[in-house]
Amino acid sequence: MSWLTDRLTRLLAEGGLTVEVVARQLAIERSRLANIVAGAAVPNESLTRRIARLFGEDADEWLNHIHKRADETPAAARPPTDFTKVAKVAEVPEGAMRIVFEGLAVIARVEGQLHAFGNACPHAGGALGEGLLKGCVVKCPWHAGRWDVTTGKALTLLETAAIPIFDVRVVGDDIEIRLEDGVVAAPASAPPNLQKTPG
Numbered sequence: 131m132s133w134l135t136d137r138l139t140r141l142l143a144e145g146g147l148t149v150e151v152v153a154r155q156l157a158i159e160r161s162r163l164a165n166i167v168a169g170a171a172v173p174n175e176s177l178t179r180r181i182a183r184l185f186g187e188d189a190d191e192w193l194n195h196i197h198k199r200a201d202e203t204p205a206a207a208r209p210p211t212d213f214t215k216v217a218k219v220a221e222v223p224e225g226a227m228r229i230v231f232e233g234l235a236v237i238a239r240v241e242g243q244l245h246a247f248g249n250a251c252p253h254a255g256g257a258l259g260e261g262l263l264k265g266c267v268v269k270c271p272w273h274a275g276r277w278d279v280t281t282g283k284a285l286t287l288l289e290t291a292a293i294p295i296f297d298v299r300v301v302g303d304d305i306e307i308r309l310e311d312g313v314v315a316a317p318a319s320a321p322p323n324l325q326k327t328p329g
């Protein structure tokens with residue numbers, strides 16, 4: 131468990147607070163805070179400061195711990211922020227999706243154009259790349275939330291957070307994408323205890 135996960139879990143329990151309540155106070159999406167608490171995403175400096183202050187904690191101490199953890203993470207385990215080769219052009223035909231980058235991102239081809247987006251569903255972490263792609267809309271395999279893969283926009287009331295969209299380009303036979311550091315979360319391994327929507 132990371133330092134941040136440990137600290138946030140303790141503070142939430144001590145204050146009798148839920149992720150939903152704290153996310154509302156911070157004016158951020160519940161799913162974003164849930165990912166941070168679970169250790170699947172790292173808040174940027176400004177958000178780290180806001181969270182620390184909300185709990186009356188020393189923001190500089192928090193930043194030291196979070197940066198220390200990032201420095202200790204092997205470079206190979208960190209998402210690069212430059213363009214990186216992830217697949218061959220021929221591996222993503224029209225209407226197909228391909229999960230790339232250790233499960234962090236998905237490439238889809240819609241009307242001849244390649245699009246890259248985050249694999250983790252903002253609702254509860256389902257792997258969007260294992261869902262269905264119809265036109266430019268991806269449907270999550272867990273609770274059928276839908277997102278536009280060209281814009282990242284959420285299309286159902288289930289979850290209002292957008293999915294991250296990444297730059298994508300073709301170089302020769304290769305597809306390259308550029309991940310944004312700090313916004314990429316890994317999908318969860320199992321659905322939470324929610325009612326699964328049929329279809």
Ligand code: FES
Nearest residue numbers: 251256270273275
């Ligand atoms: S996890 Fe994707 S819609 Fe629930």
